[in-house]
Amino acid sequence: MAKAPKVIRIPKMPAAAFNKNRPVSELLWNQVEHLAAVVKKDIDDERRSIRTEGQASLFIKKYTALLHPRGSKRSGK
Amino acid sequence: MSKGQDNLRHIVVLMMENRSFDHMLGSLMQKDPRINGISGDEFNLDNTGQKIPAQPLAAYQGQLDPDPDHHFPGVNIQLFDGTAGPPATPSMGGFVKSYFEQRRDKDHSHKIMYYFPPEKLPILTTLATNYALFNGWFASIPGPTICNRAFAHYGTSFGEVGMSLFYMNTPYLSIYERMVNAGHTAKLYYYDQNSSSQEVVNLLKNQPKLFGVFGDFLTDCKKNRLPEYSFIEPNYNDHEDDDGSEILATDQHPDHHMLAGEAYIATVYNAIRKNASLWKSTLLLVTYDEHGGIYDHVPPPACIPDGFVASAEATGTGTPFKFDRLGIRVPAIAISPWIPKATVVAGPEQKQNGRVFEHASIPATVMKAFNVAETPRSPREKAADTFLDLLTDTLRPDSDCPIFK
Numbered sequence: 001m002a003k004a005p006k007v008i009r010i011p012k013m014p015a016a017a018f019n020k021n022r023p024v025s026e027l028l029w030n031q032v033e034h035l036a037a038v039v040k041k042d043i044d045d046e047r048r049s050i051r052t053e054g055q056a057s058l059f060i061k062k063y064t065a066l067l068h069p070r071g072s073k074r075s076g077k
Numbered sequence: 078m079s080k081g082q083d084n085l086r087h088i089v090v091l092m093m094e095n096r097s098f099d100h101m102l103g104s105l106m107q108k109d110p111r112i113n114g115i116s117g118d119e120f121n122l123d124n125t126g127q128k129i130p131a132q133p134l135a136a137y138q139g140q141l142d143p144d145p146d147h148h149f150p151g152v153n154i155q156l157f158d159g160t161a162g163p164p165a166t167p168s169m170g171g172f173v174k175s176y177f178e179q180r181r182d183k184d185h186s187h188k189i190m191y192y193f194p195p196e197k198l199p200i201l202t203t204l205a206t207n208y209a210l211f212n213g214w215f216a217s218i219p220g221p222t223i224c225n226r227a228f229a230h231y232g233t234s235f236g237e238v239g240m241s242l243f244y245m246n247t248p249y250l251s252i253y254e255r256m257v258n259a260g261h262t263a264k265l266y267y268y269d270q271n272s273s274s275q276e277v278v279n280l281l282k283n284q285p286k287l288f289g290v291f292g293d294f295l296t297d298c299k300k301n302r303l304p305e306y307s308f309i310e311p312n313y314n315d316h317e318d319d320d321g322s323e324i325l326a327t328d329q330h331p332d333h334h335m336l337a338g339e340a341y342i343a344t345v346y347n348a349i350r351k352n353a354s355l356w357k358s359t360l361l362l363v364t365y366d367e368h369g370g371i372y373d374h375v376p377p378p379a380c381i382p383d384g385f386v387a388s389a390e391a392t393g394t395g396t397p398f399k400f401d402r403l404g405i406r407v408p409a410i411a412i413s414p415w416i417p418k419a420t421v422v423a424g425p426e427q428k429q430n431g432r433v434f435e436h437a438s439i440p441a442t443v444m445k446a447f448n449v450a451e452t453p454r455s456p457r458e459k460a461a462d463t464f465l466d467l468l469t470d471t472l473r474p475d476s477d478c479p480i481f482k
Contacts, residue, residue, distance in 0.1 A: 007479070
């Protein structure tokens with residue numbers, strides 16, 4: 001019969017280890033800054049590419065929906 | 078080429094956060110004198126001149142708060158206290174003094190010298206003693222996370238020594254782009270969207286197809302569709318899942334719970350280990366991005382300059398940096414059934430045969446493993462040592478390779 005491999009137990013974590021209220025670390029803060037910078041550039045690029053009324057309306061719709069999600073359920077007519 | 082290299086189809090890298098070699102694995106020297114860890118003679122002086130020895134008192138959580146300094150000027154103190162500074166050989170004597178500056182609490186500053194006894198980290202120490210442990214794997218820069226992780230992705234940080242890195246108009250492609258352009262497969266797996274990718278936001282934006290989440294990694298392992306090269310990121314923050322369940326950070330960054338990281342390393346290993354064909358064709362590397370301000374006793378060696386220079390203003394030390402010396406030593410373990418049990422890869426402690434590795438060794442090894450056609454690469458990556466030679470002709474029996482449960 002083949003010998004079984006050695007089994008090492010994975011240690012258990014105490015429930016108190018979880019703390020989502022821990023102050024944000026510099027590492028996470030930098031991650032937030034990086035994401036914000038990339039998204040901001042995206043919005044700026046999108047804004048600068050607008051040439052027509054139709055393109056403007058799509059941009060306006062996208063960011064109005066972000067600010068006021070309930071608005072999508074109503075018609076302006 | 079060895080049979081192990083001949084059978085190699087996948088390389089997987091798991092990069093954890095902010096722990097030094099001595100802190101995590103230094104205690105293993107008591108069991109195996111080939112391991113260049115804590116001998117019992119290591120100490121730093123504190124701000125009153127008292128000798129503070131390295132002690133096996135590290136705790137899983139609650140000990141390293143505030144987060145120890147690991148920015149370039151802080152690391153300079155940790156490295157060169159008591160010397161005239163670079164290019165002198167680092168004294169490794171300023172860790173306690175550097176940590177004291179953050180809280181002005183003498184007793185608390187001593188905790189930067191604490192390390193884990195092996196039984197407190199059963200997963201990492203099992204891997205270290207069952208596969209290949211590197212005595213001389215160093216962070217790429219004596220500085221923080223982002224610039225160090227950049228070396229794993231690009232073989233350079235493009236002259237950056239800090240945290241603000243945007244990879245635009247860079248002269249070298251990431252290893253993932255190089256692999257894909259050459260007809261190979263590569264992927265970065267981040268934990269989930271709450272955790273996201275730490276350092277390659279531009280890549281996430283421009284090349285989303287290169288990314289997956291950790292659940293995809295587990296599925297890809299099960300279904301035999303793992304890419305040739307995979308880089309795995311841990312979970313960087315405590316957060317709640319969509320169903321409200323608590324998800325612990327697994328990165329081991331202070332002050333996250335160490336055992337969550339242990340379990341994460343075990344999960345990555347098991348995902349490969351439990352698929353017989355994947356296990357025989359995969360080389361897994363577990364390492365850490367940098368030391369996180371925590372004590373290590375080995376002076377980082379010099380290295381060839383990277384072709385970039387960080388200004389005196391950027392380094393914050395009053396002196397420019399030519400990327401001509403490495404950061405502080407970190408844990409690194411290469412795992413495969415083709416690696417003999419208890420391999421110790423000698424480091425700078427052996428003047429003749431010692432080898433030095435850094436994070437640029439990762440893209441260098443991947444390029445070599447998959448015969449990727451030469452493409453512009455940083456001087457540091459071109460000079461970096463590779464670790465495919467650890468794979469031998471002998472496949473260890475299944476019973477000789479542990480599993481975690």
